[in-house]
Amino acid sequence: xxxxLKSNSLKIFLSTVxxxxxxxxxxxxxxxxxxxSTLNGITYPLSKVTAAAxxxxxxxxxxxxxxxxxxxxxxxxLRNQLVNYYDTLTENARLxxxxxxxxxxxxxxxxxxxxxxxxxxxxxxxxTLDKGSTSDISVNDPVxxxxxxxxxxxxxxxxxxxxxxxxxPQTSVGAIDNRTHDTGVVSGSAKYCDKNCTTMSKLxxxxxxxxxxxxxTTGISGLYPKxxxxxxxxxxxxxxxxxxxxxVVRPYDNIKEITELAIITDYTGQGEVLINxxxxxx
Numbered sequence: 001x002x003x004x005l006k007s008n009s010l011k012i013f014l015s016t017v018x019x020x021x022x023x024x025x026x027x028x029x030x031x032x033x034x035x036x037s038t039l040n041g042i043t044y045p046l047s048k049v050t051a052a053a054x055x056x057x058x059x060x061x062x063x064x065x066x067x068x069x070x071x072x073x074x075x076x077x078l079r080n081q082l083v084n085y086y087d088t089l090t091e092n093a094r095l096x097x098x099x100x101x102x103x104x105x106x107x108x109x110x111x112x113x114x115x116x117x118x119x120x121x122x123x124x125x126x127x128t129l130d131k132g133s134t135s136d137i138s139v140n141d142p143v144x145x146x147x148x149x150x151x152x153x154x155x156x157x158x159x160x161x162x163x164x165x166x167x168x169p170q171t172s173v174g175a176i177d178n179r180t181h182d183t184g185v186v187s188g189s190a191k192y193c194d195k196n197c198t199t200m201s202k203l204x205x206x207x208x209x210x211x212x213x214x215x216x217t218t219g220i221s222g223l224y225p226k227x228x229x230x231x232x233x234x235x236x237x238x239x240x241x242x243x244x245x246x247x248v249v250r251p252y253d254n255i256k257e258i259t260e261l262a263i264i265t266d267y268t269g270q271g272e273v274l275i276n277x278x279x280x281x282x
Contacts, residue, residue, distance in 0.1 A: 098110060098112070098144075098146060098262050100146070101144065101146065101262075105225065105227075105267070107267050107268040108225070108264050108266070108267050109136075109264070109265045109266035109267070110262045110263065110264055110265070111131050111135050111136065111137065111262060111263045111265055112260070112261075112262050113129040113130055113131040113143075113161075113261050113262065113263055114129065114130050114259060114260060114261070115127045115128070115129060115130075115258070115259045115260075115261070116128045116129065116130050116160060119162075122168075123190065123193060123194075124164070124165060124167045124168035124169070124170075124188055124190075124193050125165050125167055125168075125193070125255055125256050126151075126154070126162060126163060126164050126165060126168065127162075127163055127165075128160050128161065128162050128163070129143070129160060129161050129162075129163060129261065129263070130159070130160060131159075131160070131161060131263060132156055132157050132158045132159040132160045132161050133156050133157065133158055134158050134159060135263075135265075136265045136266075137153060137156050137161050137263055137265060138153065138156060138265065139153055139154065139155065139156055140152055140153060140223055141153040141161075141263050141264060141265055142223070142224050142225065142228065142263070142264045143163050143261055143262070143263050143264075144228065144261065144262055144263075144264060145252075145253045145258055145260070145261055145262075146253075147229060147251070147252035147253050148216075148228055148229030148230055148231065148251060148252055148253070149166060149173070149217060149224065149228045149229065149230050149251075150163070150165060150166060150251070150253065150255060150258065150261060151163045151164050151165035151166055151168070151171065151255075152164055152171065152223070152224075153263065154170070161263070163261075165188070165255050166186065166188060166198045166230065166231075166251055166255065167188040167192075167193040167196070167197075167198055167255055168188040168193075169187055169188045169189065169190070170188070171186070171187055171188050171198075172185055172186075172187050173185065173186040173187070173217055173221075173223075173224055173230065174186075174217060174218035174219070174220045174221050174224075175200050175215050175216065175217060175218060175230055175249075176215070176216060176217075176218050177207075177208075177209050177213045177214075177215060177233075177247075178213065178214045178215070178216055179208075179210075179213050179214070180207070180208040180209055180210075180213065182203060182204065182207040182208060182209050183202075183218060184200040184201055184202045184203050184246070184247070185200065185201055185202050186198055186199065186200045186201075186215065186230055186249060187199060187201065192248060195250075196250060196251065196254055196255055196256060197231075197234060197248050197249060197250045197251075198230075198231070198248075198249050198250075198251070199246050199247065199248055199249065200215055200230075200233075200246060200247040200249050201239075201244065201246040202244065202246075203236075203244065203245040203246060203247065204245075205244075205245065207236075207245060209233060209236055209245075209247050210233065210236065211233050211234060211235060211236065212232060212233060213232070213233040213247075214229065214231075214232055214233075215229075215230045215231055215232070215233065215247070215249050216228060216229050216230060217230060219269065222269065222270060222271045222272050223271075225264065225267045225268075225269070225270075226269075229252065230249060230251065231249040231250050231251040231252060232249065232250055232252065233247045233248070233249055234247075234248040234249065234250045235247070235248040236248075
């Protein structure tokens with residue numbers, strides 16, 4: 001504003017106004033009225049500009065800079081709040097996918113998680129999730145999808161955790177056929193992992209397991225809650241090497257591609273059997 005008052009444009013403008021005033025003196029009353037109106041139209045905006053210049057901010061440069069810094073900090077805080085808001089929305093959306101599981105099992109404490117990367121060197125399709133010890137994740141916590149058990153946490157750091165899947169021979173889950181109540185142990189196999197299948201071994205010779213049966217967890221180990229769905233029986237086979245029967249079980253999700261999961265960090269009865277077993281050994 002101050003630069004404008006010192007500019008050549010303003011000087012030309014004022015000269016023009018002066019000429020108009022002089023002409024108004026030498027014209028008749030009719031013309032005088034016309035010139036007067038014109039003059040008013042020109043001088044009114046000028047008076048507004050002048051008034052604005054007169055009332056211009058008289059704060060020092062240091063005060064203005066201080067206020068700018070304050071505004072920058074406030075904007076940064078608002079941006080962070082907005083990011084946190086969207087993070088909360090995303091997490092709630094993830095949890096909503098597990099609404100039915102949570103509704104049926106209100107004792108579950110669950111943390112939603114997303115797959116960050118997969119281990120290309122692991123033939124049993126282990127992966128890393130974006131949650132770690134700062135989210136109360138611990139080794140052996142079960143990892144689930146909307147449709148059932150996917151695996152378990154094998155390693156944890158502050159912000160991530162590694163998951164071993166149902167397709168791995170490292171996994172050992174007490175399992176039961178919901179229809180026949182035949183029990184066994186679900187563990188991965190190199191023979192079936194590429195087909196997105198696992199096996200339920202140690203079936204009794206007189207078992208009644210059939211294709212289409214649903215297999216769930218028994219919960220007796222203290223590592224997995226009771227009743228988590230593992231998958232559906234694809235086939236029942238006889239192992240000539242061990243002289244025993246086993247079932248081929250297909251999880252309801254494609255473990256090789258799944259991305260949205262949840263980690264069960266706590267549930268009623270977690271670790272109880274392990275504690276009792278340790279006590280007995282002691």
